[in-house]
Amino acid sequence: MAEAKEPVTSLSRLAELAGHSSARVRDAVALNPSTDDATLLRLAYDDRAEVRIGAAVTGGSRPALEGDLAASPDKWVRAILAHAYAAAPHLQLLRPTQERLTEDSFYEVRERIAETTAHRDLFERLLADPDPRVRGRCGSNPRALRTDMDRLLGDRHLEARRVAVTFGALFPDEEQTLRAAQDRSAEVRWAVLFRAGAPRSVAIALADDPDESVRDHARSAVRDRGGVWEPLGEAEALAERGGLAAAGLTFDGEHRG
16 A cells, blocks of 8 residues: 555556555555556546546546546546646646537536636536536636626526525626625525625625525624624635636636726
8 A cells, every 4th residue: 555655656566556456555546646647547447436536636637638537437537627727727628628528418527617617618608508507607717707797697597596606706796796685586695695705785685585594694694793704714715716816817818807
């Protein structure tokens, strides 16, 4: 096991350990950053799910493996690949890989491309995805424009609206948040109330909400003169949002005004 985890283990030894009878050893090889592409690809098709997922985690940021991982029969391998650069949004999967994953049968794969793609045409395709969860996740893309959020807040399905409000990166802004506070769905209004940085006026507006849970939490927020978040958690969420805004990410060929 120690050899399988150690980055200085030779490539030939790691390849040998990739055939070990213990899934724990094979998983350690899959997670070893020194494991070569050919061995990782072999492990990505292992008969144990944890090994396949480990290989996807390690190989997801290796362009040479993208095509093979995108073709995996394991939906979680494809989902991990789709989210490979979530923590580094200035990096992208290759365009052909994104095109394939945009049409994936597993909705979570499409969600993750919706959150990260820099290609406007693929983003538009996902804005029109038949699954409302995927449409809503488009709001999580830091390149999304205010007009994109307007479209999501007017979506026919409450789940798209709820997800957009809950996970929106730069939007909804204050005006859009106040508008969403009047949504016909209590689930959407609840999401508005719990959005980090929601203005106090939102809690005031929801203090007479017809839904008891929304109303009670809104009144509590007004009474305590604070939000429904713990201060530290809200500060962290707002700092992350501020970092995305400062990055100024745009879709290819677009400029943020």
